[in-house]
Amino acid sequence: xxxxxxxxEWVIKSLIIILVLTxxxxxxxxxERKVLARIQARVGPNRAGPFGLLQPVADGIKLIFKEELxxxxxxxxxxxxxxxxxxxxxLVVTAVIPWGESVTLFGKTYTxxxxxxxxxILYIMAVTSISVYGIALAGWSSNNKYAxxxxxxxxxxxxxxxxxxxxxxxxxILLTGSMSMLEIVRAxxxxxxxxxxxxxxxxxxxxxxxxxxxxxxxxxxxxQELTAGYHAEYSGMKFALFFMAEYIKMIAVSMIGATLFLGxxxxxxxxxxxxxxIGWLFASGPHWLFLKVALWLFFMIWVRATLPxxxxxxxxxxxxxxxxxxxxxxxxxxxxxxxxxxx
Amino acid sequence: MDIGVLxxxxxxxxxxxxxxxxxxxxxxxxxxxxxxxxxxxxxxLLYLALGAPFIAFAQVTVYAGSIMVLFIFVIxxxxxxxxxxxxxxxxxxxxxxxxxxxFLAEIVLYYLLRTTPLQAIPAxxxxxxxxxxxxxxxxxxxxxxxxxxxxxxxxxxxxAILLSKHEGPTRPKPGIQKPETPVEG
Numbered sequence: 248x249x250x251x252x253x254x255x256e257w258v259i260k261s262l263i264i265i266l267v268l269t270x271x272x273x274x275x276x277x278x279e280r281k282v283l284a285r286i287q288a289r290v291g292p293n294r295a296g297p298f299g300l301l302q303p304v305a306d307g308i309k310l311i312f313k314e315e316l317x318x319x320x321x322x323x324x325x326x327x328x329x330x331x332x333x334x335x336x337x338l339v340v341t342a343v344i345p346w347g348e349s350v351t352l353f354g355k356t357y358t359x360x361x362x363x364x365x366x367x368i369l370y371i372m373a374v375t376s377i378s379v380y381g382i383a384l385a386g387w388s389s390n391n392k393y394a395x396x397x398x399x400x401x402x403x404x405x406x407x408x409x410x411x412x413x414x415x416x417x418x419x420i421l422l423t424g425s426m427s428m429l430e431i432v433r434a435x436x437x438x439x440x441x442x443x444x445x446x447x448x449x450x451x452x453x454x455x456x457x458x459x460x461x462x463x464x465x466x467x468x469x470x471q472e473l474t475a476g477y478h479a480e481y482s483g484m485k486f487a488l489f490f491m492a493e494y495i496k497m498i499a500v501s502m503i504g505a506t507l508f509l510g511x512x513x514x515x516x517x518x519x520x521x522x523x524x525i526g527w528l529f530a531s532g533p534h535w536l537f538l539k540v541a542l543w544l545f546f547m548i549w550v551r552a553t554l555p556x557x558x559x560x561x562x563x564x565x566x567x568x569x570x571x572x573x574x575x576x577x578x579x580x581x582x583x584x585x586x587x588x589x590x
Numbered sequence: 591m592d593i594g595v596l597x598x599x600x601x602x603x604x605x606x607x608x609x610x611x612x613x614x615x616x617x618x619x620x621x622x623x624x625x626x627x628x629x630x631x632x633x634x635l636l637y638l639a640l641g642a643p644f645i646a647f648a649q650v651t652v653y654a655g656s657i658m659v660l661f662i663f664v665i666x667x668x669x670x671x672x673x674x675x676x677x678x679x680x681x682x683x684x685x686x687x688x689x690x691x692x693f694l695a696e697i698v699l700y701y702l703l704r705t706t707p708l709q710a711i712p713a714x715x716x717x718x719x720x721x722x723x724x725x726x727x728x729x730x731x732x733x734x735x736x737x738x739x740x741x742x743x744x745x746x747x748x749x750a751i752l753l754s755k756h757e758g759p760t761r762p763k764p765g766i767q768k769p770e771t772p773v774e775g
Contacts, residue, residue, distance in 0.1 A: 325620075366721060369647035373634075376655025380627070383659070387620065387666050395666065402663045406656065426721060 260361045265338055272494040273303035278541075279548050286552040307487070315483035318390055325388035330481070330488035333381025337495040340374040343367035344502050345429045346533040347512045359512075359533065360429060367428040368416050371503060375412070375458060379405045381492070382460075386477035397476025400559065401460060407566035408457035408464075411450050414574030418447035418581050419507045432511035439515075441508040446577045448508045450570060455504060457566070459496040462551035464562060501543035505536060509543075512536040598639055605632040618672065623661045630654035642719035 277292065277299065284291030292299035317326060347359035364370065379402055386398015420426055422443060423434040431440075441448045457464035478489045505511060512535050519529040528534070557565070606629055613625040630653040637646035728736050 364643060366643045366647055369644065369651065369721075373647040373650040373655065376651045376659070377631075379655070379659050380624075380662070383662055383666065384624075387662075399663065399666055402659055402666075406659055406663075409656070 256357070257361065261342070264341060264361065268338060268341065268495050268498060269491070271498050272491050273307065275494045275498060275544060276306070276490075277302050278544065279551075282545060282548045283552050286549070310484060310487040313483040313486075315485060316480070318480045320390040321480065322388040322390070325384050326480075327485070329381050329385035329388060330485045330492075331381075332384065333378065333492040334488045334495070336374045336378035336381075337492045337499060340371055340378075340496075341499045341502050343370050343428050344506050344536075345432060345511060346536055347531065363427055363429045365425065365427045368420060368426045372409075372413055372416070376409060378492075378496070382477050385481070385489070389477075389480035391480050393475075394477050394479045397479070401477060404457055404460070404464065404562060404566075407563060408454045408570070411566065411570040411574045412454040412458055414571070414578055415447045415451035415454060416507065417574075417578045418444040421578075421581050421585055428506055428511075432506060432513060435510040435513060439508065439510040439513075444508065444577075444581070446573065447581075450574050450577065451504055451508065453565075453570060455500040456547065456550065457562075459493065459500055461497065461547055463554040463557050465556055497544060497547060498540065501540040501547070502536065505539035505543055509539050510535075511539075599636075602632055602636050602639065605629075606636070619665050620662065623658060623665060626661075627654050627658045630658065641714070644719055644721045644724055 280302075281291040281299070292302040295301040295305045317323060342361050343364060345360035345363070349356050349358045351357075382401040382405075383398045386394045386396070386401065389395070419431050419434075419440050422440060423431045425431065425434075434440075456462075478486055481489060512531055512533055514529055514531040514535045516529040517531065522529065609625045609629040609632060613622050613629065616622045616625060631650055634646045634649040634654065637643075637649060
């Protein structure tokens with residue numbers, strides 16, 4: 248039976264996850280602007296606070312004071328609901344990611360994960376499949392041709408790449424024999440799955456970029472042709488919610504990828520954890536997950552700064568004619584090898 | 591029964607019924623589709639509450655996610671939001687009401703004329719609906735229906751591709767299809 252203490256533990260853990268994600272969103276925007284600026288030989292935001300550290304706060308305050316417009320002829324209910332429907336899946340999708348094993352505080356041991364369900368990967372699939380609606384509805388309800396086109400493109404793209412994304416999950420599941428994220432991390436104790444599943448890793452990387460509408464797959468919001476795509480008519484805090492959802496999805500995708508392929512919270516340098524004073528740095532724990540997420544985010548920003556947007560028909564061809572068959576072959580080969588090796 | 595349990599099932603059941611009614615009553619095709627999404631998600635949550643997480647998440651992923659997104663995609667693409675007010679087939683409404691009355695009468699009659707007393711459903715083992723268990727059932731006991739379903743879906747996919755293909759010589763669109771790749775068929 249569920250006790251009150253357990254419920255409080257869940258509530259507090261959920262709050263921590265949401266606060267880390269929203270705080271992370273604010274600083275990922277700064278991270279992206281700084282990295283992009285450096286890649287383009289600029290300085291980037293450096294006026295608000297030391298090293299521009301208060302820039303996200305300034306941006307947030309600015310957006311709060313912006314006027315919110317609702318276009319004439321828009322579907323008011325869906326126009327208001329769409330940003331909410333976009334942000335909620337992004338906030339809840341990381342609930343099944345373990346941050347570590349357990350920690351002892353004030354003589355009581357707490358697990359460093361909210362829940363360890365045996366269908367964690369299916370949960371992630373279900374939540375990502377729901378997250379399409381916000382964007383599609385934002386495009387439709389704006390009563391604007393550019394927004395509607397952006398919504399349509401987003402829908403087509405996310406459906407197409409969800410298949411490859413789902414197939415890339417199968418490799419780690421087969422290797423672990425479980426759909427629990429905690430089991431998947433524990434199975435990578437000796438060797439990370441990126442080395443056993445290179446094809447799956449590349450598939451996940453490409454499909455996840457498409458799933459969160461990042462460059463080079465940012466067709467739904469192609470500025471040059473669609474003005475801004477599905478959020479063209481949004482302003483003020485409603486726009487801020489779309490912005491937030493996009494960056495939180497980036498963090499979430501990095502966390503999922505790091506957990507599935509890069510060993511999650513595991514440290515690659517555990518043999519150094521016996522060192523005095525700095526030993527804890529080399530032990531497994533949440534800080535390793537955050538390091539991996541930061542590197543993954545850097546890669547996403549780097550890709551954005553390097554690659555041009557690919558054309559829409561090429562995007563569909565890549566998704567259906569290359570990535571989907573590759574995913575199927577990867578699943579068959581992995582399964583065959585596991586059966587032959589007697590795993 | 592526990593008040594919390596009653597509350598959960600009550601709210602979920604109400605959501606299922608209200609969204610189903612909204613689906614039928616709504617005059618906007620997009621809202622109808624969204625009511626159906628809410629309905630699927632609520633049914634998925636019911637499965638979850640009944641201890642079948644695999645079926646619950648499969649329901650949300652496949653029905654509420656993939657299939658309904660395609661419906662909404664088509665509605666948006668065709669601009670077919672507003673449904674016609676007059677029905678092409680007459681008498682459907684009267685028939686529908688008649689069937690509802692018969693169905694309700696059946697339930698009431700069953701309750702009044704039943705020969706065995708109502709009793710609680712025996713609890714199922716915790717592992718009954720685990721993914722491994724469902725996989726074993728699908729690929730052992732129900733292998734033939736599973737394969738037949740897969741074959742039917744494949745046939746439907748091939749049929750859809752064939753129907754949407756143009757007859758006669760296909761003109762290559764500039765930049766999309768290279769001229770030297772012939773369309774087989």
